[in-house]
Amino acid sequence: MLTESDVRLADGRTLHVYDTAPGDTRRLAVFWHHGTPNIGSPPEPLFPAADRLGIRWISHDRPGYGGSTPRPGRDVASAATDVAAVADALGIGQFAVIGHSGGGPHALACAALLPHRVLSVVSMSGMAPYDAEGLDWFAGMTPSSAAALRAAAEGRAAKEAYQATAAYDPEMFTPADHAALSGDWSWLDTVVAPAVAAGPGAQIDDDLAYVSPWGFDPAQVTAPVLFLHGNQDRVIPYAHGQWLARRCPAAELRLAPGDGHLSVLTSAPSALDWLHARR
DSSP: OOEEEEEEOTTSOEEEEEESSTTOTTSEEEEEEOOTTOOOOOOGGGHHHHHHHTEEEEEEOOTTSTTSOOOTTOOTTHHHHHHHHHHHHHTOOSEEEEEETTHHHHHHHHHHHOTTTEEEEEEESOOOOTTOTTOOTTTTOOHHHHHHHHHHHTOHHHHHHHHHHOOOOGGGSOHHHHHHHHTGGGGHHHHHHHHHHTOSHHHHHHHHHHTSOOSSOGGGOOSOEEEEEETTOSSSOHHHHHHHHHHSTTEEEEEETTOOTTGGGGGHHHHHHHHHHTO
């Protein structure tokens, strides 16, 4: 049963929160961190695997998306403060975190900055910090993906100007990605459409955060972390996952042969098994 509610924060903001098993402390709480641009509804294609494992999904719309108050100028690290507030409001002590795409850095932020609460982490198709030493950050990205993030690196005005004329580029996705979008992961349309319909503000805030100092170092993540990345990813190339796996002290890297940015999600049920085994 998916319920939705609003959590009021100490600074006056509101986070719109999703919970699949309200009050059920027997289940492992797993916080889902959504991609860009999405709203925060937890991933329905993973509900059967989660039910099998006894997982309780918790998630929220990142600031500016859906029902959550915008927070211009936010950094990636701010996700930890927001997740801690949601966990406190729901009476949850410890939990696991999982993120896809832009949700990956936000999941890592929680693990780095809430070390006594985060049990384990999965990052799928996630990016490395913009200042990652030794990483050619844009190498392997499609021109449209690189252009969107290069504009963000130039500052808010440049990013706003870029976003005003940006169009969807189907070439950023591989044939395997398009196949996933035609199957169970057509669910993504239900979280992308409302995020895009609300305007580009939250997406701009996301991209600015990705190319700015994150507010933590991935090396601070001491919890077990699984990096799952498609070796054909054209949005966030797999070299990002390789870099992160080298940086985090308790990391495991799974490169998914033939998978792109979205089709890697078809391997997510096994990532849930991995999370559950480390509760």
